[in-house]
Amino acid sequence: MISLPELIVGQRINSSSKSVADALRSRDAAFLQTLARSQAASGARALDINVSAACARAEEPELLSWAANAVQEVSDLPLCLDSGDVCSLADAGRQCRVAPIVNSLSPDQIDDGALDRFDLRRPGQRFVVLCTRRDLAMDAASRLSWAEYAANRLFERGVSEEALIFDPLMFPLPSGAAIAEATFETMRGLRERWPNAGILCAAGNYSHGMRRRSAAERECIRLARSAGADVFLCDPAVFVSISH
Template sequence: MIIIGEKLSIIAKRVREAMMKKDKGPIQEIAISQWKAGAGMIDANIGPAEDGGEDLMQWMVTTIQEVVSLPICLDTTNAKALEAGLKVHNNQWGKPLINSTSNDPERFPILELGAKYNAQVIGLTVGKGGLPADAEERAAIAAEIMGRAMEYGVPLEDIYLDPLVLQIATSQDHAKHVIKAIKMFQELNDPPMKTVVGLSNISNGCPKALRPILNTYYFGLLMYEGLTAAIADAHEVTETSKTIDVIMGKTLYAHSYLEM
């Protein structure tokens, strides 16, 4: 399980203020904290970043990689900002991950960036026409994204399919559809396709006390189906991740398994 530490998002007030002021302190502190809690990659979400996105993404990538030896998940809809971030990304610690492309023609240029910078790309299984209705529709869109990736020269092992987790409070049925989609995505290729979710979206809009409960149980079910990676708070999910690995026989049990 690759945990993509999610705490560096422009939506969080403290992070937004640090981004605006270019104050490295809080950014690096959060990145280190996610790393130590078990993150294998750090999400840098700068939002649409229409003004100054290129500078901001470069600053985020270098600021994080100054203190943490991990690859970065570059999270923005601004293609220019993505390219700027990819240029300064230190690939010594792993390939960067672009978040994201989809089946919307406007997002195809993202695949060009993936091919050009040897980056991995998240393929969000939505199209121009709105949200997918069920797992089958997600898988159909996934197949189209895979075709597009090959056309643009991004190898399928560099694609992470994202079934788009929706809020349980408003779209309860989709929770199940997403679990099924994780299973179906893997069957689209041999070796199986990689998968990723934005985990905490499941509990978006729920009372604060419920959020970690919903997130971790959901995470366990997704792991059971073979999820490869999750954008999540490492502090919240590492224990679940280690426990499911033990239950599924992927790591050898010992009384201190949580400490390893």
């Protein structure tokens, strides 16, 4: 188990970035490895890898596995495998020397048998659980209800509370202050209900579409910390700048 009070997950190996997508398509391992090293040097304690925007869905399992292996050549940090495709998550997870963070599973995927694809007994493995079904839950009460539902399915299969990381759904701030507040309210409810689980703050989502993204991410991290979040998917340099 990753035993840190707060876990910083570096977000920069993400195919939503054109340069990362180009590197993934050209199999430029050195580019990804440079990002991995720089984030580790900035304080990341896990590394997110997302390839979904760089390939067709049928190609994603192979590409995510390739990227995971490329990063592991230069880093021993746990990988946060970031995909909406269960096959990609399971295949890449088997390539990980250090138990990964599986990011993420929805209640719908769990109902459809997603857990059967993973070795649930693997020590240190963690699962990010989405607090919604396919139709996005916007209010805190609905998100907490779906979190409870998904958590119970995982507990029934022997997954511990400590192995869960709840994703309360962070939307871009331009979507509206009320939506952002619902996310922070969800975090507070999650922390009260599951004191030993992780709670994810995707600060990069919060700042999406804003000119001063670093400032917005710092604001998001401060608010999320006070609401109980302890896993931060962000630029590690931004996180460290708050701590110092």
